[in-house]
Amino acid sequence: MLMFLDDYSEGAHPALLEALVAGNGGQELGYGKDQYSRLATARIAAQVGRDCEVHLLVGGTQTNLTCLGAFLRSHEGVIAAQTAHINVHETGAIEATGHRIVQIPTPTGKLDPGLVDQALAQHEDEHSVRPAGIFLAQATEVGGVYTGEELGALCAHAHARGLWVYVDGARLAPALAALGARLDLVVACGVDAFFVGGTKNGALCGEAVVLVNDGLRRDFRYHMKQRGALLAKGRLLGIQFARLFDGDDLWYRLGAQANAAAARLARGLSGCGVPPRAAEANQVFVELPDDAATRLATAVRFHVWSHGERGTVIRLVCSWATDEATVDRLIDEVRGALAASTGTATPPGEVRETGGTARAGSGA
Amino acid sequence: MLMFLDDYSEGAHPALLEALVAGNGGQELGYGKDQYSRLATARIAAQVGRDCEVHLLVGGTQTNLTCLGAFLRSHEGVIAAQTAHINVHETGAIEATGHRIVQIPTPTGKLDPGLVDQALAQHEDEHSVRPAGIFLAQATEVGGVYTGEELGALCAHAHARGLWVYVDGARLAPALAALGARLDLVVACGVDAFFVGGTKNGALCGEAVVLVNDGLRRDFRYHMKQRGALLAKGRLLGIQFARLFDGDDLWYRLGAQANAAAARLARGLSGCGVPPRAAEANQVFVELPDDAATRLATAVRFHVWSHGERGTVIRLVCSWATDEATVDRLIDEVRGALAASTGTATPPGEVRETGGTARAGSGA
């Protein structure tokens, strides 16, 4: 069965596994003070090209809750798109640290200055939380990529209103590949803190937090430890990130590979008559007639994203490990499902379930 | 200056103050074990007419956070209308106890079975919080009153899905007056827990929590103490509630008085050509041309609720203490403001502020 569920279905990129084997011997200090972690954070800082602090954590939700829990005072909230990962797929992790997410409906999954001002207008006194910062994902949870201009404008607007900007970079490598840019772009746009995603870009696990804004750095290792995010054998993270940011630009290249597969898939879907909604990086969202989606689910694992007016929107995710042949097989399956479809949407009220497998693992 | 900001601008009803004076002497046990608190909770339980536990707390936000914090386990969330008080006017108090509010947009400010099912459909596995219960306010935050049928259907639906129903009764007295009902109705509808509002219905302070569902009662006094809601001199609450639920139905009568004033106001507004949107209990929402609202704000204090397509929606609240003459003066002011109005809405983009006074005290 084909699997386009997500970008963490594979193991590690072989080069990382080799590095783990090579670095397994010898004793190291714990909790991120090992030589590999020091090397990795130095390499990332060099890529950022600006004074910053870099810390290595294990996973995305952990990183988001540790960062936002560290940045926010108890009466403060964070502004985020309604579709934000922290708002829909993290089981109230931010709220469990005591903080409210100020949700904003967005047309595209992206925030912009006008949307931020709407949120601020509804939070003018002590009867609401004080918005202190902005959360966004680059690439977004619904497939888009902020351009440098968009991100720069948003950061400038935020700073003018006393807000910081934090970027969830779980899919930062594909996003930067899409922009033809590198880590320094993120900081050049004015982002105050972000993370460099490893899990979805070749690592077994790992997200590297980059704290640029001096005001957000204070005592960050305390917050890591308090949230259970200070890994005892830090070398597991250090070795992987040191390898990803070694001289051969592996981290960047893996992002580009994922995008190339997604682009091939998008072209194929258009060729089938179902052009995808958004495929700016490595996630492809496409709407199929309900019966075609149901049929496709018998051969391919994917997430059902939503039920639209005319059919089912599904998400197909490519990774660095998705090869061309697999993409082409998927396109064949879609073509077959469409050919057998009556093309009509299931009438509202009827069940439109696409099978248990299609929904497995909804972490997104 | 007239003041229609809210229903807590007055002091206590004189009968309550008299009772406080009468009960001031002598020593009593602390923390709600005094004779007056025992009497008050017994009287309320008698009105409820069903096995229950009754506890006296000080204010509405305190009561909501203490109850929901007690009812919810850490991974659980509470379903509420987007307009719910806990969602918009309590400064993230629920989130500060670690819990997410599952917000539902509603057409009217009321929840119903279909809306609940929508929320549940988006919370199917461990990547979202588990909805455990429903929060609603009776009367609602936007002026409506759930009928017994509506509330009964919602509770039945909730129970069938394993959810409890909790009712914020800050304005329960006007709501029950509107329905011609008494406290026993709330329980007959299936509500699992609710509070009997005192602050907005004649008391200096005080909300009486009624725990009906046995599963929600456990160790409630621990939760009260932990949240700072166990008043040392419990007699302050006990005396007031004992008086409100003395033989003369004072609590019920005050709710009816507030409604009568609101009804008079609604009729007057209709007479001016601006029929209010909703005035089922003691809150009146009416849309005025922007310049009329601005002008009115020079003579009357009120809350600007929202800016609509054709003008400004303002909220005018009546209480047990609002007399007919004051209502009539307000109607005169509205008539005058309308007469001087050009009747056109301010073009979007221009500032439509109605003056500092109009927004003071946005606790709602």
Added chain:
Amino acid sequence: MLMFLDDYSEGAHPALLEALVAGNGGQELGYGKDQYSRLATARIAAQVGRDCEVHLLVGGTQTNLTCLGAFLRSHEGVIAAQTAHINVHETGAIEATGHRIVQIPTPTGKLDPGLVDQALAQHEDEHSVRPAGIFLAQATEVGGVYTGEELGALCAHAHARGLWVYVDGARLAPALAALGARLDLVVACGVDAFFVGGTKNGALCGEAVVLVNDGLRRDFRYHMKQRGALLAKGRLLGIQFARLFDGDDLWYRLGAQANAAAARLARGLSGCGVPPRAAEANQVFVELPDDAATRLATAVRFHVWSHGERGTVIRLVCSWATDEATVDRLIDEVRGALAASTGTATPPGEVRETGGTARAGSGA
């Protein structure tokens, strides 16, 4: 039955009740923006004699959790004596805001620079919380009063180590009476924030927070609202504190009255051959043979504090309302209980319960 359980068994001082009656009419803004709250906070600020912010809250646990929750970042803890009220009698209220109390065993219930340094020595890196401030109660929970010298030395020491000092002033009036001092002393000693206790000194309810340190003031009303501590009808608090700090020094005089009663009691106990352990303000702790304590409990309500080597330590609390005749009756009861006692301690291992009544209301 005599009752020496605590200093919140009485109602309000009559002068406060009169003020409440006098100020009951008319409409006022909610949430502490009423004229009485403004007057009260101005009067308290004048007594403090230094630039500061004053806020009115309802009760002691509420005040402690609101203040400490506001002052601490998530990875920070507060240093307190093991006997501190927040550590033993507040049901984990501070922990429920996410913060650890760094407990220090003390010989006397008081903190001093050496004890603070002990705590700091055990908190040197990110594997422990970062101590950010110090909590202490004046008078202490075990009957002592910090002298101006003690408090000044502690504050200077704390500040040199980057710690703020917060004082629980539930019994500040008796403490200042014992020192012959006024509110300005607290600030002169260097305290960063404290509260002026009303509940235990003549009010029906109410504690006035004084924020001196500018770094601790930020957005305090947000924290109040979030914790359910922003009273809708703020006049209830404003009127009482305005009266307590009116020209006749009522707040100070009530503290002195409580102390005078306690001093009379201490002299009487010494006359009975059982000199109290500490009676520097209005709490008297005395050790009685176990059987004497048990016998006394049939006639007097009090708290059993601990079981010592030679008997039972009980706490007897006087208030502004404790008159001389009642004190003398208590002394007679003690004398009688001692006369009937065999004078021997119950052997360890046997039950030494002094009756249900003796333990009622352990809020302390």
Added chain:
Amino acid sequence: MLMFLDDYSEGAHPALLEALVAGNGGQELGYGKDQYSRLATARIAAQVGRDCEVHLLVGGTQTNLTCLGAFLRSHEGVIAAQTAHINVHETGAIEATGHRIVQIPTPTGKLDPGLVDQALAQHEDEHSVRPAGIFLAQATEVGGVYTGEELGALCAHAHARGLWVYVDGARLAPALAALGARLDLVVACGVDAFFVGGTKNGALCGEAVVLVNDGLRRDFRYHMKQRGALLAKGRLLGIQFARLFDGDDLWYRLGAQANAAAARLARGLSGCGVPPRAAEANQVFVELPDDAATRLATAVRFHVWSHGERGTVIRLVCSWATDEATVDRLIDEVRGALAASTGTATPPGEVRETGGTARAGSGA
């Protein structure tokens, strides 16, 4: 420089790394639904030999906070020895989930029924948290191992008082090796939930939670996700635990290896005239004259544990990877440091710092 700081200084056991390489290919479902995680949890459940749920998490603090946060309701606390890891080395992680640790001073680092009753006696009503369960570490944080009898008696006592027992098993393998027992012993003693330590026993990372008590299992994956403890590429954990519990008893053997090294070290120290205080499993605590400890720190990395009356207590930890030659070199260093020592303790008040290296990595 020799390093006896802890048992997580090494990388993975080579067999685990081989397994990771072997299992790296192919796509798997995320979040612990991969084939390896299913295999690992089945193998552990088989060892437990009782109906239970098994979940794989990344690290010890994360596991403790996820479990206790899941088990406790908001007003409940957990009883633990004052020396417990959660109490001293987890940066308030439990408090950050809102819960108080009920600390008990212990003579030996172990809890027993009498100590538990002491804690309960101080928590009798709603003015303190309600103790709901017991935390203990097996082996303890100070080198001891609960015998089966001790653990059984503690569990029986706890259950009779309505408390559950949770065991931190970071060093469970050495503890069970010391007892000549296997995982089924833990459950036979009555433990309600525990974790099987991987990080300190051969894995790169990983702790396997075993939930035995049905009442503690509910929605555990929700809690994992909420705390950031649901690893996206679950195979990283699944492969390692599947290998540790493969047919060759690797997990058990590694524990025994660590103990053998510690026993050799203990014998050597005794031979030097400084018999260790406790060395029941793989941690050795020994008191040296202050100058000897300082000298030793120039050649060996270790933790200074405390400063005793006669000298400095240091901790020396062995792991599965500690070979005999290294132990013998350490013994030689100790012998040399003792020979050069004046044998006198530094007078109290003087600084007795043993150098920066000696304190590095205090996670313990």
